[in-house]
Amino acid sequence: MRTPSRRRPPRATLALAAAGTLLAPLLSGCWTGAGGAGSGGDSLNVLMVNNPQMTDLQKLTAAHFTKDTGIKVNFTVLPENDVRDKISQDFANQAGQYDVATLSNYEIPIYARNGWLREMDSYVAEDPGYDERDILAPMRESLTADDGRLYGQPFYGESSFLMYRKDVFAKAGLTMPERPTWTQVAELAAKADGAEPGMKGICLRGLPGWGEVMAPLTTVVNTFGGTWFDQDWKARLDSPEFGKAVKFYVDLVREHGESGAAQSGFAECLNNMTQGKVAMWYDATSAAGSLEAANSPVKGDMGYAPAPVERTRTSGWLYTWAWGIQKASRNTDKAWQFVSWASGKEYEQLVGEEIGWSNVPAGKRASTYANAAYRAEASAFQERTKEAIEGARPHDPGVQPRPAPGIQFVGIPEFTDLGTKVSQEISAAIAGRQSVESALKKAQRLAERISEEYEGR
Template sequence: MRTPSRRRPRVTLAMAAAGTLLAPLLSGCWVGAGGSGSGGDSINVLMVNNPQMTELQKLAPRFTQETGIKVNFTVLPENDVRDKISQDFANQAGQYDVATLSNYEIPIYARNGWLHEMDSYVAKDPGFDQQDILQPMRESLTADDGKLYGEPFYGESSFLMYRKDVFAAKGLTMPAHPTWQQVADLAAKVDGAQSGMRGICLRGLPGWGELMAPLTTVVNTFGGTWFDKDWKAQLTGSGFEKATKFYVDLVRKHGESGAPQSGFAECLNNMTQSKVAMWYDATSAAGLLEANGSPVKGKLGYVPAPVEQTKSSGWLYTWAWGIQKASRNPDKAWKFVSWASSKQYEELVGRSDGQTGGWSNVPAGKRASTYTNPDYVKTAAAFQEMTKEAIESARPNDPGVQPRPAPGIQFVDIPEFTDLGTKVSQEISSAIAGRQSVDSALKKSQQLAEKISKEYKGR
């Protein structure tokens, strides 16, 4: 595993991590609004403002009733919450005891000493049932030192969604395990199947977590990689080039209107409004497409992420809970984490239909037991088993055909990737828009990646 370079002392690495995780690192001790942090019988939780998190906020009084611990929430949009988390945790200001972090940030934060390990708490809390957490999730939240630093709130992988009725009307059959070439052929055949319908939706919106997430899974299965095992940049390598040209060509020929501006939200809208016949994206989208009131509910089929040279290619992502090392109340923070990631919390959401939306809104994708719960299985019958299989087949430490210098499927788990991935995505989105060739985009991207290579070579 990687260790800090002798040319780059630990404090410098910490500064780089905070700076590239979407936030400038302020000098001195940063304290957020509210002053001196948590204490006594209260904890402060900083979290992203997605719907399942806000539902947790509604249900938190139940936790307080059970434990006597009051939870003070700060809820912000994703970019803003990452900004505030990186500032508070990097400085170990202790304003927030718990924060929502992804499997991208947690290994980086742990490496820099910003997080409290959780193994000691898990050992004393057998009712939490750590072995019930899906193995890829456990592994993705474990750092280089072998210790656990996060517990998942929910998880996702990626798969291919398609309109069963459209395929049936055209006499087409979706393979149980499609290749990308088969998907491209099918996209051509269903393009125009209904008025205004395109063959497939693929993200083209710039962003390391937008365009680069699905594209990197395509790169992996086409035999490419961002860096080889010695940190040599590979963006002009044959696998990366072939995958990118395939992706750009497919979305330009048979993809959604306005592809260079289309991210997850835009593709969700296109699928819901029958503007596309297929969509490759996050497994979490299925719950929205199959929700009551969705015009495409019951019309969709789901198959694993398409492949070429690998057995699987779905990504792995989780919003998880991390406890700040400087927390004044780590024991109480663990009690909250244990409650929020528990089987019992999922049951609470499922039973609180009038308050949360019920079983369709359970934060799934993290526990094996969720997928044996008859209430959840019934509600999510169309996609739940495929979601579980996608998560369990994800291989963050071995996602391609060659050894990697850092883990990650849809990202490279180094602090610099947020900046690198975003800049590369801008070049490739420009190619999707027809403003430059893929060769030109990758040549510029290779130069960007080579700067990272110089920093990491020899580690």
């Protein structure tokens, strides 16, 4: 173990530093919150990301939840980066302006550790109709903090899998293995490259961002035997396994991937897939709903296979947009009523009947996958999605013990900054502006700064 060159600060100081790292981009300027002026009485303030499932919720709330409970819900809906910033400001300051917010399984354990969230076990115990045991186990576990208590309820969940054009494979005489390895995927990408005019073999994210290129790439690192940090917090981005995984990913997307890969994220790959520009795509299971939508040009032509592996049994990630209740809220009981409704079985039924079963915020409840109407609408991918989520291993995603949970991220506050900076180096390698070796040398130095704070803890 490498010894830091300076005396390690007390653990309490480290905790504050970690929170500060998470919030540094937000608190470096003047915060203009409401100074504690939040909701009250029969009113709730909810801050959420502007994903389609959330906008459906916004449309249905007044006519159903408010009508039944008398509780008015004031929504603030923002793009992902903006909503994360605003949530961090309000919850870190415990300003109480927002009662409920959408948080992921990355933030919830960190926020709970910092005392920013209201625990939910007591509400679950008094609300048997909510049926907590129906929530898929990986989702429950990912929203449980170090103290063993729940601090979030999932609105929808996802893992990752491999999507491919069945019709293109059939014409080219290609067969997708039942459980493909990355080696097999690379071979298929080479053969599918050019199968149709202008078609590339595969789409993989290359866009900088800890939640963009680093999400799929980290699952590849895991299954190739690499890890960001070993169990003693030693940075391992310079390990042979990490290097092999990154070189494989970069080479694959450069040789057989989409054009402009260094600027391609989820949205760009979705467009490439629907427009027939790629034969395969490895990404979030939630993408399948768009690919199988009524207006999708590739509806019915898609096949779905598990996330490719090399040395691990599974490699799919685990992610959920979930509801968290701010501890400073003056309306926590009514906030739970909203959370219970928005994440409950009845809400899914409501979406299916009023908007369409393909729009159901799935990926969180076992009962969803037993619902005949949902199964019929999502028959092409629903079993694969459920299998991927249930097979996700956030506490054991690789071949060695880890010091923090997470599959496509490391569950520490500093990862937002570290992951983003490393992603910029990887993206530069995908763009051909530097070698993988050069990118990882810089990335290792960045990770070693985190090691200095965490080693020996």
